[in-house]
Each structure stands twice: as structure tokens, then as C-alpha cells.
Amino acid sequence: MDRASQTRAAQLLHHRSAGLKKGDPISLPIVPAATFHLPEVAGASHFYGRNGMTTWEAVEDQLALLEDAPCISFPSGMAAISAALMATLKVGAKLIIPADGYYVTRVLSEGFLAPFGVEVVEIATAAYAAHDFTGASVVYLETPSNPGLDVIDIAAVSARARAAGAVVIVDNTTMTPLLQRPLDLGADLVVAADTKAPAGHSDVLFGHVAGRDAALMARVKDWRRLSGAVPGPFEAWQVHRGIETLELRLERMCASAHVIAERLQAHGAVRNLRYPGLEGDASYQISKAQMQGFGFLIGFELADEARAERFLADCRYIVQSTSFGGTHTSGERRARWGDKVDPGFIRLSVGIEPLEPLWSAMEAALNA
Structure with a gap:
């Protein structure tokens, strides 16, 4: 990570320090209040x-430091995605989404937005580079795409999208603001x-929307207030605690992922x-130019479904989970969710385990 990212990581650890009075707790208090005097x-x-x-609000302060922009928190990533789309779309709008991105975004768009009169256009992530955005109201992209x-x-x-008059929304879940x-x-x-990765411990759902356009962010905040899609105080506390170690965890996860990818x-x-x-990866040059690190996700194929399932079951240091970014290395065969990938395709999320024991377990499972 560059110096700016390291500075942001240091600032978020101390973002409450200036306001502390003698005897105040260093850790964030949980305030479970629904009503106020x-x-x-x-x-x-x-x-x-x-x-x-x-x-x-304390978590939003942390995220605002990382994003260098106002942030609004939500009880899940999909709640954040829903809010951003509801704040920017209306009947007759044209929405462009990735055909190979997170599948729940497509399900939401096709199942709820399209029936409400939104024209939903799906294109492959690679096709965004040459696509004509004329007439688009919102261009929604995810890079790196999940899971490909x-x-x-x-x-x-x-x-190009903004020149065509579209609002641009980017799903940055796979990289976090420290890496992209x-x-x-x-x-x-x-x-x-x-x-x-921000919460990092596979024990809480949370999400956020960030932006520098005050009018857009006001719409997002109104959606949260009116829809009731608000996070709980205990969940916010969990995320606040997790974010404090994000930079440290990412450093090991990304370093290990690079070595494991080579092997x-x-x-x-x-x-x-x-x-x-x-x-040699097709995305290397663009990634090198716009990222501060290459992330912790790896995609690869084994011979077939049975071989992939056996590898995941045999590796003692891989938990079979549908999420990613946690402390534990996790993997899953993504075709089981209907992603358009090979039956033997595995999405691997590298955790914080020491590298050599992790690789030894993976190698043994591959050789079994």
C-alpha cells in the first residue's frame, strides 16, 4: 500500500482520540438507543x-476517512446496493449492470427494478471498455468482477459514462478503499x-455507500430513513472493531494470495x-495502474465438479463458505449458485493463516 493508504489506516485508528475526555473509554461504546430525551x-x-x-455514526466516520468522502452505513451490502439504485433510478431509466458480477445484484434488478419500469441491460465486465452508454441513466460496474x-x-x-449523462456506481467490495x-x-x-474484509471476522452483516455529490448522498440517506434499512448498534460496533485491523489483515492476505496464485x-x-x-493475467496492467494492491481473491478451475468438491473437502485450512474476506481462508465452487463459470471453478479467498502451513494443506489436497 502507498503512503496515503497507510496514513488513512493510522487516522482511522485514532479518529475518536481528539474528542476523548479524561476517563473516557478508548474502545467505542455501544449505545443501543431507539429513542432519545x-x-x-x-x-x-x-x-x-x-x-x-x-x-x-462512528463507523461512518471511519469509512469516511478511508473513502475520503461522506459515508452512509447499512445493515448489509445488498441494502447499500439497493439504496444506491433506488436513489438514482426512476421509471423509464436505463440501468447497465455486469452480466458476470455478483449475481444477487442481477436478481434484484431483474426481479424488482425491471417490473417497476427500469430497463435493465446486462453486459460482460470486459465489454464495458467499448460499450456505448448513450441513453443510460446509471452505469453500475464491479471491478474486479465477482467471481471471474x-x-x-x-x-x-x-x-465515458458521465459524458453520456449517466451516474456511475462502483461496487468496490472485493478491494476495499485501501486497495482501490x-x-x-x-x-x-x-x-x-x-x-x-472490513469487518473481517465472518460474524456480522454490514454495508455502506460513499459519495462526494451532496444531492446524491442526501437521496441515499433519505432512502435509508424512509425504508428503515438501518444497521444495529451492536453490528456497528463489531464493524468498527474489525476495521481497526483492516490494513494489517489486508497486508498478509494480499501477500499470501500472490504467492499462492503463483504456486x-x-x-x-x-x-x-x-x-x-x-x-501474465489479462487484468494485470489495468490493475497495476489503478490499485494499491492486487487483493486476496483467486479464481481457478479444476478438472470437474467432483475434483473441485474433493479439493475443498480435503483441504484442512479452507472453510467452505459463500462469503470472502474473512480471517479464515475460504473457498467454494461458484457454479452451485448459477454463476456462468466452469463446473470445476473455485473462488478462493485467502485469509490470515501463516503462508506455508496454508499452502502445504492446499498442495496436499491438490495432490490427493
Whole structure:
């Protein structure tokens, strides 16, 4: 990570320090309040729990430091995605989404937005580079794509989309703002599932929307207040604690992922490996230009479904899970969710285990 990212990581650890008084707790208190003392409304810092709570406002302060932009928190990544789309779309709008991105975004768009009169257009992530955005209201992109790990030039796509009059939303879940900064590259809004690496411990759902356009962010905040899609105080506290170690965890996860990707690529049982940090990867040049690191996700194929399932079951240091970004290395065969991938395709999320024991377990499972 560059110096700016390291500075942001240091700032978020101390973002409450300046406001502490003698005897205050260093760790963030949990304030489980739905109602507040209101003898009169004027001048009150809080009115009602659906409008704001101190505990999740502290997480928003952390995320705002990382994003260098105002942030609004949500009880899940999909709640954040839904809010960003609801704040920017209306009847007759044209929405462009990745055909090979996170499948739940497609399900939401096809099952709910399209029936409400939104034209939903799905294109492959790689096709964004040359697509004509004329008539689009919202261009929604995900890079690296999940699970295929295709990468597109955020700055170039954002410039073309905004020139066509579209709002640009980037799902940055796979990279976090420490590794990739879509707002700096021209995006209007960033959405992310902080359930993944920011919280980091596979024990809480959370998400956020970030943006520098005050009007857009006001719409997002109104959606949260009116829809009631608000995070809870205990969940916010969990995320706040997790974010404090994000930079440290990412450093090991990314370093280990790079080595493991190289070793997997050299293994005879592995084919079609994707990792943006490998010089031979189709996404390497763009990734090198717009990322501060190459991430912790690896995609690869084994011979067939049975071989992939056996590998996952045999490796003692891989938990079989549908999420990623946690402390434990996790993997799953993505075709089971209907992703358009090979039956033997595995998405691997490298955790914080020491590298050599992790690799030894993976190698033994591959050789079994």
C-alpha cells in the first residue's frame, strides 16, 4: 500500500482520540438507543433511532476517512446496493449492470427494478471498455468482477459514462478503499459489503455507500430513513472493531494470495487461473495502474465438479463458505449458485493463516 493508504489506516485508528475526555473509554461504546430525551426538538443531536445512532455514526466516520468522502452505513451490502439504485433510478431509466458480477445484484434488478419500469441491460465486465452508454441513466460496474476477477479501467469507463449523462456506481467490495479508490477515479457513488474484509471476522452483516455529490448522498440517506434499512448498534460496533485491523489483515492476505496464485498456476491440476497480480493475467496492467494492491481473491478451475468438491473437502485450512474476506481462508465452487463459470471453478479467498502451513494443506489436497 502507498503512503496515503497507510496514513488513512493510522487516522482511522485514532479518529475518536481528539474528542476523548479524561476517563473516557478508548474502545467505542455501544449505545443501543431507539429513542432519545426530547423535551424540545430544536438543537437535539438525535431524534429517533431510524434517523441516526452514535455507534453507527462512528463507523461512518471511519469509512469516511478511508473513502475520503461522506459515508452512509447499512445493515448489509445488498441494502447499500439497493439504496444506491433506488436513489438514482426512476421509471423509464436505463440501468447497465455486469452480466458476470455478483449475481444477487442481477436478481434484484431483474426481479424488482425491471417490473417497476427500469430497463435493465446486462453486459460482460470486459465489454464495458467499448460499450456505448448513450441513453443510460446509471452505469453500475464491479471491478474486479465477482467471481471471474475481470478488471476494467474505472477512470476511462466513468468518463465515458458521465459524458453520456449517466451516474456511475462502483461496487468496490472485493478491494476495499485501501486497495482501490473508485471515487478518485471518477465514480459518483461507491457501494460495498463491509461484511467482507472490513469487518473481517465472518460474524456480522454490514454495508455502506460513499459519495462526494451532496444531492446524491442526501437521496441515499433519505432512502435509508424512509425504508428503515438501518444497521444495529451492536453490528456497528463489531464493524468498527474489525476495521481497526483492516490494513494489517489486508497486508498478509494480499501477500499470501500472490504467492499462492503463483504456486497454483504452476500446479498441473490447476487451469485457467485468474489473479490480477500475476504479470501474465489479462487484468494485470489495468490493475497495476489503478490499485494499491492486487487483493486476496483467486479464481481457478479444476478438472470437474467432483475434483473441485474433493479439493475443498480435503483441504484442512479452507472453510467452505459463500462469503470472502474473512480471517479464515475460504473457498467454494461458484457454479452451485448459477454463476456462468466452469463446473470445476473455485473462488478462493485467502485469509490470515501463516503462508506455508496454508499452502502445504492446499498442495496436499491438490495432490490427493
